[in-house]
Amino acid sequence: MATLSLRDVRKSFAATQVLHGIELEVADGELVVIVGASGCGKSTLLRIVAGLETATSGQVVINNRDVTELEPADRDIAMVFQNYALYPHMSVFGNMAYGLKIRGMDKAEIERRVKAAAEILGIGPLLERKPKQLSGGQRQRVAMGRAIVREPALFLFDEPLSNLDAKLRVQMRAEIRRLQRRLGVTSLFVTHDQVEAMTLGDRLVVMNAGRAAQVAPPMEIFERPADTYVAGFIGSPAMNFIPAVLEDGGASAKLEDGSSIRFADGPRPGPAGRRLTLGLRPEHVEPTNGDGSIPLTVELIEPLGSETVVHGRAAGGMPIVTRLQGAFSGQSLSVHLSPKHLHVFDAETGRRLDS
Numbered sequence: 065m066a067t068l069s070l071r072d073v074r075k076s077f078a079a080t081q082v083l084h085g086i087e088l089e090v091a092d093g094e095l096v097v098i099v100g101a102s103g104c105g106k107s108t109l110l111r112i113v114a115g116l117e118t119a120t121s122g123q124v125v126i127n128n129r130d131v132t133e134l135e136p137a138d139r140d141i142a143m144v145f146q147n148y149a150l151y152p153h154m155s156v157f158g159n160m161a162y163g164l165k166i167r168g169m170d171k172a173e174i175e176r177r178v179k180a181a182a183e184i185l186g187i188g189p190l191l192e193r194k195p196k197q198l199s200g201g202q203r204q205r206v207a208m209g210r211a212i213v214r215e216p217a218l219f220l221f222d223e224p225l226s227n228l229d230a231k232l233r234v235q236m237r238a239e240i241r242r243l244q245r246r247l248g249v250t251s252l253f254v255t256h257d258q259v260e261a262m263t264l265g266d267r268l269v270v271m272n273a274g275r276a277a278q279v280a281p282p283m284e285i286f287e288r289p290a291d292t293y294v295a296g297f298i299g300s301p302a303m304n305f306i307p308a309v310l311e312d313g314g315a316s317a318k319l320e321d322g323s324s325i326r327f328a329d330g331p332r333p334g335p336a337g338r339r340l341t342l343g344l345r346p347e348h349v350e351p352t353n354g355d356g357s358i359p360l361t362v363e364l365i366e367p368l369g370s371e372t373v374v375h376g377r378a379a380g381g382m383p384i385v386t387r388l389q390g391a392f393s394g395q396s397l398s399v400h401l402s403p404k405h406l407h408v409f410d411a412e413t414g415r416r417l418d419s
Contacts, residue, residue: 066127066140066217066250067092068113073122075108075274082108084274085122095244095251099261100271101297107222109271110254114143114220127217142211143220146227148203150195150210156182157191160209177213184243185209201232208240212247219244219251225260237263258298262286270294288407292414295343295407301373301385303343306401307411310338317342317408321379323356328404330419341414343407346373349386350400357398360384365392 068090075083082105090096098106111117113124115136124132131139150159157178164174182188185205195203204224211219221240225233241264244251255261261268262282270277270285270293278290289295295303308317314331316324317340325342332340360376372392375385376399386399408417 068218068250068252069123069125070109070113071123071125073109073112073124074120075105075112075117076120081120082274083112083119086276088269088276088279090250090252093248093250094266095241095253095264096267096269097253097255097261097265098269098271099255099258099265099297102256104271105274106254106256106269106271110220110222110252113218113252114141115139140217141220142214142216142218143222144204144207144211144224146223148195148207148227150203150206152195155192155194156187156198156206156209159195159206160191160213163210163214174213177215178209181209181212184212184246185239200228201236204228204236205239208243212243217250219249221251221253223255224253225255225257233260240264258300262298268298270297272297288416289343290416292341292343292409295409299345301346301387303345303407304349304384306342306344306382306384308340308342309336310334310340311336320382321358323358325401325403325406327406327408327419332408332417332419334410334417339411340417341409341411342401343409344401344405346385346387348402348405349384350402351386351388351397352400353398354400357400358384360386360397360399362395362397367391 070086070088073083073086086109098109100106108117112119115134119132123130126139160178160181161174182191185208187202187205190202225236228236237260253264265282267279267281268285269279272293278285278294285294285298289298292305306319308319310332311318314333316326318324358378360378362374362376364375366373372388373385374388374392374397376397377383409415410417
C-alpha cells in the first residue's frame with residue numbers, strides 16, 4: 065500500500081516549460097486518472113513519477129520517501145504501457161516472470177506469483193504461448209500480469225487501452241477497475257479519453273497546457289467544472305457556450321439577441337455589463353414552443369438510437385447543440401435554456417463564477 069505526493073513538479077525541455085508546478089496528493093488505494101488533450105503534459109507527468117523523466121524542479125514522494133532522484137527500479141512501481149512492451153521471444157510465463165528473475169527471486173515464489181496473477185486475469189491456459197499468438201486484449205492482460213506479480217506500491221498506466229477496439233476497450237476498462245479495487249493498489253492512469261476517465265477514476269486531474277485545471281471526483285468535475293476548458297473537455301457532446309453580459313444587479317444575464325435569462329441559484333458578482341460565458345450541457349437545452357424559446361436552424365442530426373443529438377444555429381449564427389430523447393427529424397427546432405442548469409463563467413478568465 066502506498067501514498068503519492070507531487071510537490072510543485074515542473075518540467076522544461078530547453079526553453080519550453082511543459083509542466084507548471086503540479087501539486088497532487090494520492091491516497092492509499094486510490095485510483096487517480098490524469099486526463100487531457102494531446103500535448104497537455106499528462107504522459108510527461110507520469111514518466112516523472114516513474115523515473116523515466118527527470119523533473120526540472122519539485123519532488124516526487126512515495127510512502128513519505130522522496131524518490132525524486134531514484135532510478136525507476138528503486139521506486140517500487142510497476143508500469144503498464146500503451147504498446148504492452150512484451151518480449152516476443154518469451155512465453156507469457158516468461159514475460160510475467162522476467163522482472164522477478166532479474167531480482168533474484170526464488171523459483172517457487174516466482175511460479176506462485178505468476179500463476180496467481182494469471183488466475184486473477186483469466187490467462188492461466190495461455191502461459192506457454194508467445195505474444196504473437198495472443199489477441200490484443202490477451203496481450204494487455206499479460207502486461208497487467210507482469211505488473212501485478214511485482215506486488216508494487218504503485219501502479220502506473222500510460223494509455224493502456226488506446227490500441228484496442230471500442231468493444232474491447234469497454235471490457236478491459238471494467239476489468240482494470242475491478243482488478244484495482246480487488247488489489248487495492250494505489251494507481252495513476254493516464255488517458256485522453258474522457259469516458260475512460262469518468263468511469264475509472266476515484267478522482268480526476270484535468271490537465272490543460274501543463275497545469276492541473278481541476279482535481280476532483282468525476283461527478284464534481286462534470287457538475288461544477290472550474291473553468292470553460294474543463295467544462296468543454298468533460299462531457300459528450302461538449303457543453304454549449306453562450307456569450308452574455310451581467311445585468312440586474314447580477315441576478316440575470318443578457319444574451320446577444322437581447323433576451324435575458326435569470327439565474328436560478330442567486331446573483332453573480334460584478335458590475336453591470338461584465339462579460340460572461342454561459343454554459344449549458346446539451347441535455348439541458350430543452351425543446352419547447354413556449355415564451356422565451358430560441359428558434360434554431362438545424363444543421364446536423366446524429367441519431368443514436370434511444371436519443372438524438374441535434375446541431376443547430378440560433379439567430380446571429382450562435383451554435384447550439386441539444387440532446388433529445390428518441391428520434392427527431394426536421395429542419396427547425398425551438399429550445400429553452402434551462403436556468404437551473406446554467407454554468408456561469410467569466411468571459412475573460414474562463415473561471416467559474418459562483419453565486
